[in-house]
Structures are given as C-alpha cells and as structure tokens.
Amino acid sequence: MVRLKMKWHKQDKSHSLEEEAGVIAYNIWKVAMDAILNLENADYQTDSNKQRLELVADNLIFMIHLADRMTIEYFDEDERTRFIGELSNKCGKHLVDNYHDLYGTGNYKQEFIDLLNSRVAEYAEFDFSDDDGPGFAMKRYYGEYITGIMGEKHNKWVTSQMIDIEVPAMYRHLKRIMKNIIE
Template sequence: MALRLKSQWHKEESERSLEEIGGAIAFNAWRLGVDKAINLHSQHFAYRDDAQRLAVVAEYLIFQALAVERMLYESITDEQRRELVTAMVLKLADHYEENSQSLLGAGDYRTSFIETFNQRAGEYAEFGYTDEGPTYPFLRHLGYEIQQAMGDSQVNRWVIDQVMDSDAPELLKQLTRTVKNLFS
C-alpha cells in the first residue's frame, strides 16, 4: 500500500515561513522514515527490539534532512537553507523523542538525536549530491549506518543493498515531490 503524504497547503494563498515549511517536511520525513523501517522488516530483515528500530528510523530521518539541504542548495540562500534545515531537524528531534519515550520510557532522546545528526552531517559532507540526487557513496553511507544500527546478524547481512537499491530511491522520490510541492 502506498504511503500518503501531506504535501499541499490547505490555504495555498497564504505565505509560509521557513519554519512552517521545515515542520511540514519533518512531518512527512517522519512518516517516510517509519515506513522504510517497516519495509525492512517486511523484507525479512530483523530488529532485536524497538530501540534498534528507532535507531534505523533516526538514520532515515537524518539522511532526509541532509538530502533536503542538498536539494535546496541552489534554490534558496545559505541563511534560508540553514533556517529551514534547523527547523526541520528540531521538529524531527521532537517526533523522535515523543515516539522513543512512548516505546522505551523516559529519557532525553532529543539530545542524542541532535548529536547523531551533527555527527552524520560531517560524515555526509564528504559525499556528493547532484541534480540527479545523492551519489553512490552518499547512499552507501545510509545503508552502512542502517546496517550498523541493525547489528551484524546473518539475517541483516544484505540490508545495505536493500537500502541502496530500493528503499532510499523510493524515499527520495517521495521526499523530492513533497519538498517541491511545499515550496510551490
């Protein structure tokens, strides 16, 4: 079943702030990240527990935030991009914390999400992103981080291939359409 995303504003004539756009992208990114984590399970990759599943969702969220930053590189100014991505990451951190507390109990999951985002931002900065989308190393890094989050079990051995060949391209297609629609 296809995932339905909310990528249209109710009152299209209203001007939206970058914070509002970042929040809307984050809402859809959360849904996409969870959908792809569920898809991995349906493809017979195994999670040990909910913490592991949330770690995978976090990697998809971080990947999406960094992809949005690259998508908009030539469309808006550096300051606007920074404002939008910051708003998006903070909203993603809120979603992550709320769901982590619901599944895992009390804790400061928001801080760990933001710290992981900052670490990954430095790592992904080494990889290219073209008009056609992320380069092979950009995608492979996502697959690698998801494999690390899922552990080295024999069952999860080929998760990098699943992420690179199927899940990430589909996610990017939906994310790109969402970003384009929210900016139009």
C-alpha cells in the same frame, strides 16, 4: 505505500519557513517509518522498538541531509540555515516524543543532535546531484549504518536493499515533498 501531505489546504496563503519545515518534517517522519516497514516486509529482522527507533533516527538524519542539499535551489544561506535548523528540530521532536512514550525520560534530544551533527559532517563528503540524488558512495555509507543497526537475519543484504530500493524511494518522496510544499 506511504501517504504524504503534498499540498497546502489554503494554497493562496503564503507560508513561513517554519511552517514549511514542520510539514516536511512530518512527511520525512512518515517516509522514515515506511522505510523500516518496507525492510520488515522484505523479511529483514528487527528485534525491538529501540532498534526501530535507532533506524528511524538514521533515516531522519539521512533525509535531513538530503533536504539540506536540495534547499540550495530554494533558499539563500540564511533562510537555508533557518529552514534546516527548524526541520532538524521538528524531526528530532517526533523521535524524542516516541522515545518518551516507550522509555520515559532520557537525554534523547541531545543524543539525536550529536548523532545528527556527526552523520551530516560525514555525508557532506559525498557526491550529490539534484537529478540523481545521493551518489553511490553516500548510499553505501548510509546503508552500512543501517546494516550495523539491523538484526542478524539477512544482515549481509541490508546495505544492498538500502542502495537499490530504499534510498531511491526516500529520495523520490523527498523530492516531491520539497517541490510541492516549498514551491
């Protein structure tokens, strides 16, 4: 079970959008990593750190998109744009730092941005509700990306695992994080 930062230490102090985005990005990173650990604990095969980071990238992007859909109730359009930009940058920084630690220099930031822009445009076509989160078609689409990254062992069941178990857990965590940090 992932431990998340769910409240501010100084609750009487107001926090900027950038501070909120930073805390939420940190928690999204933890949830993204936990989803991979859950897959591995369910006996799904990952073969390398590179593969794990690719999975983390897709998990981050999916949750950034969900956060974007959820922020409609919290922010006006300008604030929402600033918040999602900051959230994306901070999530990307966590990912890029890990790539640098494992593989040295590279164009990891631009690769993440390109993947983020591509995926978010695709996810925007699918249904989403505040109560239920992403619709079945979005979960399946995302699950197919994860399946494409996973190893050969049990590959045909990964999409079902994502639809039935991981996405609902990710959305539950994100909903709690957003509510507790932004409100």
